Amino acid sequence: MTKDILTVIQSEMSTFSKGQKLIANYILNSYDKAAFMTASKLGKTVNVSESTVVRFAAELGYDGYPAMQKALQEMIRNKLTAVQRIEVSNDRIGNHEILPMVMHADAENIRMTLEEVDRRDFDHTVSAILSARKVYILGVRSAFALSSFLGFYFNMMFENVVVAHTNSSSELFEQILRIGEGDVIIGISFPRYSKRTVKAMQYAKDRGATVVGITDSGASPLAEIADHTLMAKSDMASFVDSLVAPLSLVNALIVAVSRKKSEELSGTFSKLEKIWDEYEVYEKTDE
Template identity: 75%
Template sequence: MSKDILSIIQTNMNTFSKGQKLIGRFILDSYDKAAFMTASKLGKTVNVSESTVVRFAAELGYDGYPAMQKALQEMIRNKLTSIQRIEVSNDRIGNQDILSMVMQSDVEKIRMTLEEVDRDSFDRAVDAIVSARRIYILGVRSASAIASFLAFYFNLIFEDVVHIHSTSVSEVFEQLLRIGPRDVIIGISFPRYSRRTVKAMEFARDRGAQVVAITDSETSPLTAIATHTLMAKSDMASFVDSLVAPLSLVNALIVALGRRKNSDLSETFGVLEKIWDEYEVYEKVEDSF
């Protein structure tokens, strides 16, 4: 369903039953909260039955309440401010155990990623990266941690890796100046999506490079730019981006590439072992505290 769910509700408000109008008005006024409510909780909030909520979703053309809820979540993921995220998170957690809820949510995101990830896209991304002359890696804000992790291991596997560090758009383009058709850029971004990352990926694509996106959704602005898209489910826990599933996907990517470059990797670590021994890089146990 391509049309904005709020527009659909607004357009059809006059055709709804009394109970459906209560649901519709609540969603229009508080879509940031409604998107993360169960059908039962939404019904109790507006004083209608759970079955009325389910029928409301069907009335809008969705295959059940979860599909409508997903549409709401997709719509707002890139729109919520940090303050709104904290408020939504507080509503979701309530009096529940925070540790259990957050970790269970992470487990669920990994499960969903495993079920939905496109294996062919994954394999094509691996092929493109292995064949690249130079590999560029870009992630800003919270995604910078994943980009740094990826760059650390890629530097052990490949000879020419550029981890793009930036505080401004101009710095990003300075580091991408020589990107070309034989190169690959890996852009990592999750809601709220980074405009810097999007612009850099557009530039790389226009210069003929292959573009690998690591993001969360078909609606992500990175998806429209990418040659290959790897999707991992992310979530928000208060003002924090929960990126466990994306990191797990990145782990799988590193392992797959390590296996493809197994002989080179073994040689690299052999050289490193000699260097560590020669320069006594390893600390003695008694000196490490």
């Protein structure tokens, strides 16, 4: 479906049954909570049967309730404030034990990422990086941890790697000012998506660079700009972004590139080990 799900619900309200109108009104007024409810819980919340909820999803044109729930989640991911995220996560966690719940959710995100990531885009990204004149890596806020991790290892393999990092939009553009044809920029962003990252990637695109987006959804503004999109599932744990699956994807990208650069990488580490020995970088333990 191309229309916003809330718009569809509002436009079709007059056609719904009494039970379906209860569901529709709850979603319109509390979409942030409804998006993370099971069909059973949503039904109990508005006093209708689970089967009524499932039929409601079909009425909207979705292939089952999970498809409708996914559409709701993708629609709101960039709309929730930090306070709303805390409220939603508290409702989801309830009385469950936090440690296993969060770790099981992370494991599920990795599984879904493996199933949904486009292998051709992954291979094309590896090829583009290997042939790039210069590689730019961009991630702000929590995504900076991923861009820094990626940049650390790429600097071991390439001479021309720039990890752009700043809280200022003007400084960000100063760091990517000379990007152009033959270059690759890797932008990393998850909800709430960074406008700075999106604008920088658009600038790179306009300059003729190859644009790679690492994000969570085809509806992400990064995906609309990117030549190649690597999608990794993220989730909310309170106000915290769960970036385990994106980190796993970034790690796979590093390994794939390193296998093509194995000789250069071996040479780099041989030089480093000689330097470490010569300058006694590692302190010897006391005898």
